[in-house]
Amino acid sequence: MSDQLAPSASATESNPEDSLQNPQFLVDLRQQMLRFASLQLQDTQLAEDAVQEALMGALKNFRSFSGRSALKTWVFAILKNKIADTLRQRQRFVDADLLVRGDREEHDHDELFDQTGHWQKDEKPKRWADPESAIYDKHFWRIFEACLSHLPSRQAQIFMMREFIELESHEICAAVEISVSNLNVTLHRARLRLRECLEDNWFGVEKDR
Amino acid sequence: MMKTCREATRLMSESQERDLHISEQAGLKLHLAMCTPCRNFSKQLKTLRRITQSYAQGGPEKVDK
Structure with a gap:
């Protein structure tokens, strides 16, 4: 360039x-x-x-x-x-849509764990080789953006408030009017999904480089 | 009582927002000692945070190829 x-x-x-x-x-x-x-x-x-x-x-x-x-x-x-x-x-103006949409995302990580709460056989997180070098690869950033945009919108919004804007829990809860436990559940799901997506599409994929 | 992986990942996630109680820490440590996938998950959470921060700081722009 x-x-x-x-x-x-x-x-x-x-x-x-x-x-x-x-x-x-x-x-x-x-x-x-x-x-x-x-x-x-x-x-x-x-x-x-x-x-x-x-x-x-x-x-x-x-x-x-x-x-x-x-x-x-x-x-x-x-x-x-x-x-x-x-x-x-x-913070006072609640987006009712968000709350409704939140309910539909209720069961989205059931497929990761079995009935006893342990990882499904093929969902177990693997060791990521050389995670530090990914940020220097533009192909990685494309994958990352794709994974982010595949999150349910509410999860993505809350995840980015936390990790990107670096708001504290109480600030996010006030801004989107959810309880702390609701916030924790949402962040947990978003992180499970994102790491799965990154592993499936980048860190778990053999690359010839 | 032994924690499940679902529970362990929940605690690991929450530890990025708040300090865990001593009892939670102990239960988590015990679980991690015996569960490789959850140990991987634990490292990946930290990686995920670093990656996201790098993204927020213009990470994709810093690479030209």
């Missing part, structure tokens, strides 16, 4: 102007932010506003970023704060 063509040998990443002059990078980034914000806020307009605000801030200050990942880290931090604020303000 253009990174390798950059004249400066000392820069390991694209310089900030490349980041912002590359329309595809911005389009992709915006799309990713929008997907993330929409999932959290369940409201397209609010999501658009939050993304717009975070991006405008970044564009104003773009010279201070050392590369794309610095820029991206920064805009996502802003976006996370913006979403967290919106969610906190909104």
Whole structure:
């Protein structure tokens, strides 16, 4: 990519102007932010506003970023704060749909365990070889995004509130009006599903590399 | 009483949100000592958290190939 063509040998990443002059990078980034914000806020307009605000801030200050990942880290931090604020303000307005949908996800990990509560024979978590190197592989990130988007929407929303926005339990419970035990059950399911998906599609697959 | 894998995974998941009670920790340790799949699960939860944080910090953008 253009990174390798950059004249400066000392820069390991694209310089900030490349980041912002590359329309595809911005389009992709915006799309990713929008997907993330929409999932959290369940409201397209609010999501658009939050993304717009975070991006405008970044564009104003773009010279201070050392590369794309610095820029991206920064805009996502802003976006996370913006979403967290919106969610906190909104705690009184319950989305009744979410509660209904939650009920339908009741039995989704029964197939992982047998009647005595032990792992089904072919569902036992295996040892993951070299989990650290996955984050340097763009194919892995595609799998990760696919696994995330295959979670039931409520599980994905709550999982990302916890792990991505790093809200505490009580904040999530207030924002989506669920009990702590409900939250714990949801996170447990989301983690079971995600790890299964990652193992089935990445860590448990023989790769010739 | 011996914990089931379902119960053990639930406790491991919850330990990412709160400190477990001593009794929960003891029961979990005992289970993990004897259950390889749950030991794998335990490591994978930590990996999952690291991966998600890396994702939030622009992980996919840091790789170019």
